[in-house]
Amino acid sequence: MFDRRCQAGVVGGIIIAMLVFSIILPLILYYQRMAEYNTAQAEIGIKYLEEGAIELLDARGLPYYRIVSTGYPVIEVSNIGSIPVTLKRIWLLKASAIAKMIDLTGDNDLIKDLYLEGRSLKGLRTLPTLQPGDTINITLNMNLIEAINYYFFIESDRGILHPREMAQLLVPGGPEFGEPQNILGSSRIYFFSFRWYLYNGTSGSLTPWRDGYANYTIPVNALSSGGGGGKDKKYDGIVFSVRILNMDFYERNIILDGDTHIWIYYSGGGALQKCKFHIVGVDEGGNVKSYVPITIGYGTSVTVYFLAESEEVPQPGRGKILIGYGNLLIHGFIGDLPFSQNIPFVGITFVNLQK
Numbered sequence: 001m002f003d004r005r006c007q008a009g010v011v012g013g014i015i016i017a018m019l020v021f022s023i024i025l026p027l028i029l030y031y032q033r034m035a036e037y038n039t040a041q042a043e044i045g046i047k048y049l050e051e052g053a054i055e056l057l058d059a060r061g062l063p064y065y066r067i068v069s070t071g072y073p074v075i076e077v078s079n080i081g082s083i084p085v086t087l088k089r090i091w092l093l094k095a096s097a098i099a100k101m102i103d104l105t106g107d108n109d110l111i112k113d114l115y116l117e118g119r120s121l122k123g124l125r126t127l128p129t130l131q132p133g134d135t136i137n138i139t140l141n142m143n144l145i146e147a148i149n150y151y152f153f154i155e156s157d158r159g160i161l162h163p164r165e166m167a168q169l170l171v172p173g174g175p176e177f178g179e180p181q182n183i184l185g186s187s188r189i190y191f192f193s194f195r196w197y198l199y200n201g202t203s204g205s206l207t208p209w210r211d212g213y214a215n216y217t218i219p220v221n222a223l224s225s226g227g228g229g230g231k232d233k234k235y236d237g238i239v240f241s242v243r244i245l246n247m248d249f250y251e252r253n254i255i256l257d258g259d260t261h262i263w264i265y266y267s268g269g270g271a272l273q274k275c276k277f278h279i280v281g282v283d284e285g286g287n288v289k290s291y292v293p294i295t296i297g298y299g300t301s302v303t304v305y306f307l308a309e310s311e312e313v314p315q316p317g318r319g320k321i322l323i324g325y326g327n328l329l330i331h332g333f334i335g336d337l338p339f340s341q342n343i344p345f346v347g348i349t350f351v352n353l354q355k
Contacts (some may be wrong), residue, residue, distance in 0.1 A: 005186065057162040058080030059154045060159040061170045062137075064144075072112055073147040073171050075138040077162070079130035079153055086129040090138070093155040093167050093272060099150065104138070108127045135293075142168075147171045185341045186248035187330050190301075193243035194346050198222055199288065199307060201236030209286030212241060215259025223310035237309040239288070240277055242328065245301040252335035254296045259331040262306045264348055266314050266324030275314055277306035282316070293332065295344055318354045323347070 014270050041234045049177030059312050062074040078084050093102040102110045106124035114121040115137045128136055140147070151167035190196040199205075206212075222235045240262060246254045281289040296302050316322045326345035
């Protein structure tokens with residue numbers, strides 16, 4: 001009996017030892033390691049917070065005049081702090097809302113190229129890290145005209161957004177004719193895109209094609225119907241051109257129909273008068289043709305032409321001027337809906353140089 005009790009005690013001790021070594025001891029070791037891991041994570045978190053407080057990037061969109069030849073927006077980021085910074089993604093904002101989130105890996109289709117200190121990172125799957133003093137240029141694969149309406153942040157892997165103060169304009173300086181001048185409505189015009197041309201009714205050609213005249217004073221002496229008999233009286237009308245940009249909030253197409261026109265209002269004979277410049281088509285050779293409705297895609301711009309034949313153009317007396325102002329009426333469709341928008345336009349002076 002005693003031997004059996006001894007055997008039972010030995011077996012019980014062995015079982016207890018096995019439980020201690022197979023379950024309880026590993027649990028103790030596990031909790032010790034978890035405590036060490038949590039402590040390490042807390043230290044890393046504190047380090048990230050400390051580093052995040054001192055990481056410093058200068059992030060800016062390159063101005064239009066520097067990138068117009070490439071046709072793509074570029075963000076330049078410089079590490080002006082004292083610690084390395086890994087860039088994680090770009091936030092693109094439009095109308096105060098997040099429009100796109102772009103991960104900063106070289107194999108992202110929304111990234112056209114990444115140049116870190118003159119070395120291309122295109123095709124690499126790793127995030128770029130900037131050492132103190134490094135600069136990276138990030139070229140985005142998006143339409144330059146569309147890009148003028150975006151602002152951006154750069155996010156680091158520590159979760160810090162740069163610039164810290166506020167989002168920056170993606171393309172400062174606006175497009176080729178400056179920023180669009182009207183800020184309300186879906187259609188916008190570039191004031192400095194305005195040109196005027198002399199129209200030959202026999203050949204249908206415009207002079208001077210393609211540069212036009214970039215001023216706002218029109219001598220009527222060259223027109224066939226008036227102006228006091230100028231020696232260059234061989235043209236049959238005036239054509240205006242202006243560039244129109246589609247920045248519809250809902251990103252719909254705009255279709256301009258044949259009722260799109262410019263009214264020029266001027267004072268003559270003591271009463272307010274007006275003349276109408278109707279929309280026309282112009283081919284690549286600078287010849288007026290029948291108008292075919294124009295579709296302006298979202299984020300794109302189109303140069304549009306308007307003709308007034310000579311008998312419709314204001315005719316001041318010899319040595320006189322008539323001063324007028326214009327309104328551009330855009331008419332057609334936006335998406336599938338009827339659309340009309342009136343945009344205050346340029347001031348024009350019609351002058352008769354004959355004495």
